[in-house]
Amino acid sequence: MERIESGNWASRLRRFVRTTEEEHCEFCSKAIASRHAHLVERATRKFFCACPQCAFLLGGGERFAALRARADALHDFDLSDDDWQGFRIPIDLAFVFRSTPAQGPVAIYPGPAGAIESPFAADGWSRLISANPTLANLDPDVEALLVNRMNGAREYYLVSIDRCYALIGLIRRHWRGLSGGAEVWEAVRDYFTNLRDDVETKDRVHG
Secondary structure: OOOOOOOOOOHHEEEEOOOOOOOOOOOOOOOOOOEEEEEEEEEEEEEOEEEEHHHHHHHHOOOEEOHHHHHHHOOOOOOOOOHHOOOOOOOEEEEEEEEEOOOEEEEEEEEEEEEEEEEEOOHHHHHHHHOOOHHHHOOOOOOEEEEOOHHOEEEEEEEEEHHHHHHHHHHHHHHEOOEHHHHHHHHHHHHHHHHHHHHHHHHHHOO
């Protein structure tokens, strides 16, 4: 099982494309520890490593948002099969978040080449919030509703968006052939096992 360290998903995501072990703030070039802050650029959805000072100065502005670790399971989530099909997302694995640049909800699902954006109607998002009011508190650009309905699953999570893109990167890295192959779907199962473990650990700690 490929384990991603809890609370450090953005760092793991960056390692899909980075090879250097020593890390530096990408704004001021100061050396930083392996566990450090991350910012996401709202318009491009790119992740950046940041020292504490740059994270504080830039993380709440119009261009960048600071990532905060989050992983909460929604055990009583209200979403019927008909409503899900009405969203016209072609696979049963996706995440939805409020995008500041798009001025509304955006749905993204994984494909062999990476993230694929799917239209998500504002009225559909409104219906979801009406049925599940906790979604109204999602922080734009940095928190998402992660949906796993594959193979009969009905799992719903509120997570920091780096976890979602880590899943996208995992699928892209393991995909083989036309159908993906057994390895990629095993990696997806491991991902959700890890996520469930993180949620259960957090719930025990915070009681």
